Ligand code: SAH
Ligand code: SF4
């Protein structure tokens with residue numbers, strides 16, 4: 255499970271690396287082959303990997319965590335920053351060695367990097383046998399068959415309709431408590447720095463009934479928290495033919511909240527231009543919709559926001575934050591921030607720091623700008639901020655966030671929160687870890703209670719670090 259809260263995880267250009275997933279294989283089944291898959295990038299990519307595993311599994315392939323056992327090696331890739339791609343390329347050189355030792359092994363590159371580079375990947379990375387874009391996963395079995403004949407197999411067609419709505423994802427490497435549910439794919443926003451509209455294609459929303467069915471099934475299987483995922487969840491828009499009405503994100507959120515009061519709901523990501531009061535009212539109305547909004551800022555300078563094509567100004571953003579705090583006084587807000595975008599001055603950078611302070615973010619994902627080929631910014635603007643300046647500004651942003659996170663956590667000392675237990679803490683089997691509705695990680699001793707993973711428990715906060723609250727069970 256991706257720890258959304260750990261600041262250490264999101265500094266600089268780090269890529270969140272997926273574990274090679276737990277075997278979903280049944281030893282009584284004679285699989286055609288075993289596959290091993292790794293994911294990089296955003297939560298949506300992790301969610302896609304669960305769809306990919308499901309497609310492969312229902313076509314007779316078994317998942318394995320053991321690379322040595324695998325004859326199919328897949329990497330579900332990310333293109334968001336240069337470093338993300340470099341990490342994958344490095345990993346591919348490691349797979350080359352395995353392939354040299356066992357000629358039967360086939361290697362497939364999936365996801366955003368496959369989509370961005372297409373057949374170029376085959377020229378650049380000679381060991382790659384399959385290149386499969388994010389909308390082509392249904393064709394995986396036929397692409398594998400093709401690659402088995404010794405031909406390179408490529409499918410990078412983007413679709414306007416594909417949402418994989420009917421595919422029931424296999425929950426990989428899951429704690430059995432928290433799950434992702436994709437509600438839409440693609441993005442229409444064209445932020446000038448961003449590669450996603452090119453790698454993921456046009457925005458499309460998934461059938462609301464399938465989302466509710468999947469979420470209900472998760473709850474029936476013991477899951478207690480789901481995160482509705484999309485690049486821009488607030489622009490979810492799906493036409494319900496049965497009822498002859500459009501379903502908005504606020505309506506969808508309400509429907510999912512109504513599944514059961516013991517099922518916690520989160521969502522990500524919200525674009526400041528699209529999040530509506532209706533969404534905030536649903537959050538206020540239902541206790542099980544978590545009081546946390548991830549609201550990427552990117553920059554605090556209106557001039558830069560314009561160059562970024564974010565379609566909001568500094569004032570619009572801070573007014574939105576005011577409105578959130580008015581309707582949801584208890585809501586935590588987190589953000590994404592980019593330093594060193596084209597033409598950024600020290601004044602622009604200071605404005606970013608000011609807005610961070612104004613909003614009092616509890617956490618941020620922070621990056622320095624990485625030019626991506628083909629994006630609007632790459633075509634229109636010079637990447638003119640020297641790397642050392644980008645990095646120095648990033649460090650200042652990181653320091654500011656550290657200050658804000660600590661201040662936010664200190665305020666929680668003495669308070670009691672309802673925590674969903676996600677498992678043992680990393681450091682000790684005597685402690686549990688879980689999260690508050692505000693998406694803060696909380697560690698606490700198990701004590702003499704009989705609580706288990708998946709239970710809700712009341713925890714009083716005693717102390718904190720920058721990234722974690724430490725407490726004890728009070729009921
Ligand atoms: N859809 C989400 C974000 C998706 S990408 C949104 O609109 O907010 C996640 C984050 O990566 C972005 O919010 C941005 O902060 C960062 N990012 C995207 N492209 C980048 C680039 N070229 N260089 C550095 N950071 C980038
Ligand atoms: Fe990229 Fe902007 Fe779309 Fe987010 S909203 S995925 S940053 S283009």
Ligand code: F3S
Nearest residue numbers: 295296332333334366
């Ligand atoms: Fe990366 Fe693609 Fe997600 S570029 S951030 S994996 S949508």
